[in-house]
Amino acid sequence: MTNLEKYCNIYRKVFELDNNSDVTTLSFQGIPLWDSIGHMNLIAALEEAFDVQFEIDDIIDLSSFEKGKEILTKFGVDFN
Amino acid sequence: MINREELFKYKPFQLDKITKEKIFGNIITELSRYHYENCNKYKKICDALNNKNPLIPVRLFKEFELKSINSANIVKTMTSSGTSGQKVSKIFLDKETAAMQTKVLAAIMSDFTGGKRMPMLIIDTKAVLKDRNMFSARGAGILGFSMFGTDITYALDENMNLDIETVQKFYEKHKDENIFIFGFTYMIWEFFYKKLLSLNITLPKNNGFILHGGGWKKLIHQAVSNDEFKHGLSNTAGFDRVYNYYGMVEQTGSIFMECEHGRFHTSIYSDINILNYRDFSVNNIGEEGYIELISVIPKSYPGHILLSEDAGILLGEDDCPCGRLGKTFKIIGRIKEAEVRGCSDTFE
Numbered sequence: 001m002t003n004l005e006k007y008c009n010i011y012r013k014v015f016e017l018d019n020n021s022d023v024t025t026l027s028f029q030g031i032p033l034w035d036s037i038g039h040m041n042l043i044a045a046l047e048e049a050f051d052v053q054f055e056i057d058d059i060i061d062l063s064s065f066e067k068g069k070e071i072l073t074k075f076g077v078d079f080n
Numbered sequence: 081m082i083n084r085e086e087l088f089k090y091k092p093f094q095l096d097k098i099t100k101e102k103i104f105g106n107i108i109t110e111l112s113r114y115h116y117e118n119c120n121k122y123k124k125i126c127d128a129l130n131n132k133n134p135l136i137p138v139r140l141f142k143e144f145e146l147k148s149i150n151s152a153n154i155v156k157t158m159t160s161s162g163t164s165g166q167k168v169s170k171i172f173l174d175k176e177t178a179a180m181q182t183k184v185l186a187a188i189m190s191d192f193t194g195g196k197r198m199p200m201l202i203i204d205t206k207a208v209l210k211d212r213n214m215f216s217a218r219g220a221g222i223l224g225f226s227m228f229g230t231d232i233t234y235a236l237d238e239n240m241n242l243d244i245e246t247v248q249k250f251y252e253k254h255k256d257e258n259i260f261i262f263g264f265t266y267m268i269w270e271f272f273y274k275k276l277l278s279l280n281i282t283l284p285k286n287n288g289f290i291l292h293g294g295g296w297k298k299l300i301h302q303a304v305s306n307d308e309f310k311h312g313l314s315n316t317a318g319f320d321r322v323y324n325y326y327g328m329v330e331q332t333g334s335i336f337m338e339c340e341h342g343r344f345h346t347s348i349y350s351d352i353n354i355l356n357y358r359d360f361s362v363n364n365i366g367e368e369g370y371i372e373l374i375s376v377i378p379k380s381y382p383g384h385i386l387l388s389e390d391a392g393i394l395l396g397e398d399d400c401p402c403g404r405l406g407k408t409f410k411i412i413g414r415i416k417e418a419e420v421r422g423c424s425d426t427f428e
Contacts, residue, residue, distance in 0.1 A: 029155045029175050036223045037212050056186050056195060059227045
């Protein structure tokens, strides 16, 4: 599994979406389950899966699927 | 235009009276204008009082649904958890105001914690978050502070019993790190401190800190002073750093932190005035009165200038020995004739 697949699957799992659903357009408060509870669940799941620890600013900035990729790239996760 | 970004160029306790007045004052004036144009009930209050910046009593949020946004843009509704039979305050948030709460809280907290996330033990039950559309002040507090935590662990079960095994494991697992304990004042005292005492357990020393707030009123009834609280927790839970904060659900985010010298501080995102009991004029240092709370956060609802039901005393401005600028104050208690009102420390 590539990092991108792993990354997508975390969104599907945390936000209870179907296996093939498009997650690339998701954003904070954009769907009911990505609320502040969902946000902390997402943070915990990403940290565990990619073995990283976000800074407080990263948690605030991680407001969309794309933004999350940018932040993880900063931590050395390769999405290419 | 409401230019709150200007504030984020500074540290939360960096501005002296004169510099703050300029930036902060402008934002509050603009917020008043915004609410006047976007909230019909607020407009009526302004017009009736012939005042552009009226004081809104917190209880008005119980009587009326006050909002300055379309219902379609509400992403979250927060409530004060009133005890049964009481009306609760309803606070309506849109994306922008919710984001501002988080940003301001992070800035204030970082000044005290150094901005690093720490292993976090919450003295509460996870059950408090079960309804995700309707947050009590308690749930909102827990979630808001969770971003400062890692390995987030809840210390109480659904029946508010302390899971001592989990707590001891948590202390052991993180013994070489600074632990962050968070909870509401009353619950920390009742379900953590008292339980440790009755079990005759002393937890090992840790260099982290305990942050608590929201429940001092109940403890005043039990005659537990702030010093006693600190002393008790130092002896049983192993923490010498115990920080209190003051805030209310109507102004979530812009909390007032108690410093090492036991004073509550305004930040550059908030202000207070102590108002004379008789004529509501602004009191001088040392005089007791109503606490007026001002915050740059509330934009989706007109809660930027509030009259609380708490009494306090102004201790100083820009002169706290801790070095942080801004006003400092202490809280005396609830105003006697005020309606008995639940706070975030209530639990059903």
